[in-house]
Amino acid sequence: MAVSGKPGSVKGGCSFGRAVNFSRKHHKGGLRVRNVATRLPETQVSPETQVSPEKGGGNERKLAAWTSIRQERWEGELAVQGEIPLWLNGTYLRNGPGLWHIGDYNFRHLFDGYATLVRLHFQDGRLIAGHRQIQSEAYKAAIKNKKLCYREFSEVPKADNFLSYVGELASLFSGASLTDNANTGVVRLGDGRVVCLTETIKGSIIIDPDTLETMGKFEYSDTLGGLIHSAHPIVTESEFWTLLPDLVKPGYIVVRMEPGSNERKVIGRVNCRGGPAPGWVHSFPVTEHYVVVPEMSLRYCAQNLLRAEPTPLYKFEWHPLSKAFMHVMCKASGKIVASVEVPLYVTFHFINAYEEKDEDGRVTGIVADCCEHNADTTILDKLRLHNLRSFSGEDVLPDARVGRFTIPLDGSPYGKLEAALNPDEHGRGMDMCSINPAYLGKTYRYAYACGAQRPCNFPNTLTKLDLVEKKAKNWFDEGSVPSEPLFVARPGATEEDDGVVISMVSDKNGEGYALLLDGRTFEEIARGKFPYGLPYGLHGCWVPKK
Ligand SMILES: CC(=O)/C=C/C=C(C)/C=C/C1=C(C)CCCC1(C)C
Numbered sequence: 001m002a003v004s005g006k007p008g009s010v011k012g013g014c015s016f017g018r019a020v021n022f023s024r025k026h027h028k029g030g031l032r033v034r035n036v037a038t039r040l041p042e043t044q045v046s047p048e049t050q051v052s053p054e055k056g057g058g059n060e061r062k063l064a065a066w067t068s069i070r071q072e073r074w075e076g077e078l079a080v081q082g083e084i085p086l087w088l089n090g091t092y093l094r095n096g097p098g099l100w101h102i103g104d105y106n107f108r109h110l111f112d113g114y115a116t117l118v119r120l121h122f123q124d125g126r127l128i129a130g131h132r133q134i135q136s137e138a139y140k141a142a143i144k145n146k147k148l149c150y151r152e153f154s155e156v157p158k159a160d161n162f163l164s165y166v167g168e169l170a171s172l173f174s175g176a177s178l179t180d181n182a183n184t185g186v187v188r189l190g191d192g193r194v195v196c197l198t199e200t201i202k203g204s205i206i207i208d209p210d211t212l213e214t215m216g217k218f219e220y221s222d223t224l225g226g227l228i229h230s231a232h233p234i235v236t237e238s239e240f241w242t243l244l245p246d247l248v249k250p251g252y253i254v255v256r257m258e259p260g261s262n263e264r265k266v267i268g269r270v271n272c273r274g275g276p277a278p279g280w281v282h283s284f285p286v287t288e289h290y291v292v293v294p295e296m297s298l299r300y301c302a303q304n305l306l307r308a309e310p311t312p313l314y315k316f317e318w319h320p321l322s323k324a325f326m327h328v329m330c331k332a333s334g335k336i337v338a339s340v341e342v343p344l345y346v347t348f349h350f351i352n353a354y355e356e357k358d359e360d361g362r363v364t365g366i367v368a369d370c371c372e373h374n375a376d377t378t379i380l381d382k383l384r385l386h387n388l389r390s391f392s393g394e395d396v397l398p399d400a401r402v403g404r405f406t407i408p409l410d411g412s413p414y415g416k417l418e419a420a421l422n423p424d425e426h427g428r429g430m431d432m433c434s435i436n437p438a439y440l441g442k443t444y445r446y447a448y449a450c451g452a453q454r455p456c457n458f459p460n461t462l463t464k465l466d467l468v469e470k471k472a473k474n475w476f477d478e479g480s481v482p483s484e485p486l487f488v489a490r491p492g493a494t495e496e497d498d499g500v501v502i503s504m505v506s507d508k509n510g511e512g513y514a515l516l517l518d519g520r521t522f523e524e525i526a527r528g529k530f531p532y533g534l535p536y537g538l539h540g541c542w543v544p545k546k
Pocket residue numbers: 097110111112151152153178179183184198199200228231305315
């Protein structure tokens with residue numbers, strides 16, 4: 001059965017009203033695994049489609065990764081090459097900013113696009129895909145009014161006149177003008193609810209993993225307030241941790257939420273050691289007993305939040321003289337057990353962290369790994385759509401590495417930051433990482449990420465990192481852009497890398513496919529082709545079969 005969609009009904013204009021309350025009522029699409037016919041999607045391609053010459057040939061490249069693909073609702077079964085393991089039963093969900101224009105107005109930055117969900121449902125060796133836009137207030141208002149209505153990562157709505165500008169400033173302080181475009185990640189909470197997220201707290205949106213329908217806002221029932229949080233909470237069956245940066249009294253509030261609850265409880269607070277504002281916390285790591293709070297010298301900037309035009313570092317500023325720190329908080333007591341100065345660093349994504357113990361089992365230090373951009377903020381500029389769409393064959397992706405922090409717990413004032421393996425192993429590109437979730441916060445050996453085969457302007461390989469042997473295995477499809485690899489363990493597995501790695505690839509012919517690699521060998525085991533090209537997407541999650 002083909003499921004076709006009509007564009008969602010659009011309500012509300014460029015007014016900053018109250019969020020729609022989450023209603024638990026939702027209709028289930030059910031499993032459509034029989035006689036699923038594919039249907040040509042309702043696709044809108046941005047006028048800025050990339051056309052650049054192939055290396056050594058005159059062929060046009062039609063990579064769809066950076067073009068808007070609007071799907072109000074598409075679903076179909078994918079033809080599979082290779083074999084999907086029969087044990088792989090469940091749904092992979094990927095979120096990302098896959099729609100980067102309103103009418104003929106094109107957005108500037110990768111992070112500005114409207115949230116787009118892609119779904120891969122694996123059942124008994126078959127693969128059913130879905131693709132749908134998240135119906136955020138920001139998206140609905142843009143479609144209805146044919147203009148930007150909320151503040152996105154780099155885009156700001158035009159103030160029609162001075163009075164509306166003053167009103168806009170007021171609405172910025174109340175948070176009303178901030179976007180709820182939940183375009184960064186998607187997590188499955190311990191209680192089974194699936195939430196899409198961005199860095200604004202109001203951009204926490206519940207979706208139905210079967211139909212990709214937008215169910216409503218995830219409303220926090222506590223009185224903590226705040227406008228922004230880390231884009232990547234730590235989520236397990238029993239734990240939910242996140243950080244709330246405090247821009248007024250520079251610091252971070254560490255909060256925890258129990259499964260089944262919407263109430264965040266404050267566990268503790270970290271005061272920043274540098275200033276003038278907290279460092280950007282897109283993500284952070286935890287160990288079994290500690291929360292690691294990074295304080296990067298790329299800091300939020302109140303003035304930049306107010307500016308109408310983007311600055312080179314958008315809402316942030318680089319303050320190398322303010323130094324960089326790593327703080328460690330005890331999960332149980334909320335006490336800070338270490339706060340060390342570390343070399344300057346730039347990261348979006350922490351990979352994992354674990355505790356190091358002496359022979360008596362006492363914790364002596366913390367190791368925390370991240371995708372580290374060699375303390376170079378230019379990566380933010382490289383993620384501008386113009387740069388992503390204009391690859392000329394020249395190598396322009398700045399070098400990155402697996403940055404390994406070592407944080408002593410003996411009161412020493414300094415921590416270390418070194419490469420965990422030679423970055424040439426993964427082509428000196430490094431971002432969009434995952435691990436076997438059973439190893440979260442524990443000593444681990446393997447990580448999966450996107451690396452580089454140069455020349456390139458964006459990470460273009462999938463890489464399996466062996467952090468013990470300090471080696472990487474790389475997967476590469478010339479001219480393609482793969483998205484974050486997600487590891488799914490085989491039920492009953494005892495080895496850390498016994499499972500599959502799922503990614504989605506936008507290829508050089510303008511096509512898109514779901515890719516399955518064997519976790520151990522990192523060789524392809526199956527792929528399922530979409531009937532149209534896929535836009536790039538950021539982060540995903542796995543929803544096991546009910
Ligand atoms: C897609 C991604 O990785 C990051 C998205 C970040 C966003 C949308 C950040 C938005 C913000 C504002 C609209 C104003 C306040 C600051 C900040 C959280 C950067």
